[in-house]
Amino acid sequence: MPELPEVETSRRGIEPHLVGATILHAVVRNSRLRWPVSHEIHALSDQPVLSVQRRAKYLLLELPTGWIIIHLGMSGSLRMLPHELPPAKHDHVDLVMSNGKVLRYTDPRRFGAWLWCTDLAASSVLSHLGPEPLEDSFNGAYLFAKSRGKRTAIKPWLMDNKLVVGVGNIYASESLFVAGIHPDRPAMALNEPEAELLVATIKAVLLRSIEQGGTTLRDFLQSDGKPGYFAQELQVYGRAGEPCRACGTPIESSKHAQRSTFFCPRCQK
Ligand SMILES: [Zn+2]
Incomplete structure (x- = not known):
């Protein structure tokens, strides 16, 4: 997708x-x-x-x-x-x-x-959307304030378009891994430094993907080629059972709201 x-x-x-x-x-x-x-x-x-x-x-x-x-x-x-x-x-x-x-x-x-x-x-499809992840209004203070009182597991919470747009299943899993935060933790368990770190990580993961996408722009001009989507090196997403790239522990998977979540049980607390 x-x-x-x-x-x-x-x-x-x-x-x-x-x-x-x-x-x-x-x-x-x-x-x-x-x-x-x-x-x-x-x-x-x-x-x-x-x-x-x-x-x-x-x-x-x-x-x-x-x-x-x-x-x-x-x-x-x-x-x-x-x-x-x-x-x-x-x-x-x-x-x-x-x-x-x-x-x-x-x-x-x-x-x-x-x-x-x-x-x-x-517009009925746009009016309910939360902030853009790469804009300054999406910051650590915002995420921390929104997380107060939220018992929802942090991973599906991040994927809610009313909180922030564009953090899909792959980017939620990848960002939580890089930030060292376990996807099952309730959102309200975030502290302020973790909220800052998670926001910075989400921005970095998205920006890196956009930059990598830039290398495939020529595909938009190909008459017979595949669409210009890009394969990137993923840390945890889709890697259940494979060794964590940081510590070697097998990556685990679980389900949140029918969506697969991937995480390292050792690196993410
Ligand atoms: Zn690990």
Whole structure:
């Protein structure tokens, strides 16, 4: 599933090809995504792209008359392709651009979304979201204050979009390992230095992933390549039974809210 670094990598990949160009029209081959593709997107014509932004895992294309909100769902990806390249089976939406390219959306599982919005602040998918993890408003004091009285295990608590956006399953597991914090601990058991450390770790893990994603930006221009997601060296995620990279103890896994959690029983307290 694309997580925040992959979405940010997608944003950086498509931005230079879209900003300054005009959407001539959209081609919607299959409207049945997580929600039906908004009718305003079907009807687009001659709209310049003013900016390409990101909020949580949503990509936001700013047009003079409103915003296209794109979510990649479980399996969605975006590529910039030559205009003449024929679509394949799961290529559900194209934005045909004035510069001879198309922004092509591919999504085998169709859990993604293409929505239209004229007021981001009133958007039902964006309005409830917590702070961005890389912005200054997400800091140790904030996390510590929010953790007071919270008995929830810290790992699913971190994944709550109302607390902070974009800390998905992989990044929650990885950040807790790097911070040395056991995922089963109640959030209220965090002390202030641990909250500071955890916030710094989350930012560092996400930034490193975004930087690694930068090396795959060329993939957005490949007509036949895989989407530009990147494999990175993970410390604990998906490594149950394998030796901890720090101490050699076998990595363990447990379940929180039906999601697998991976941790080192020795390094994380
Ligand atoms: Zn260890």
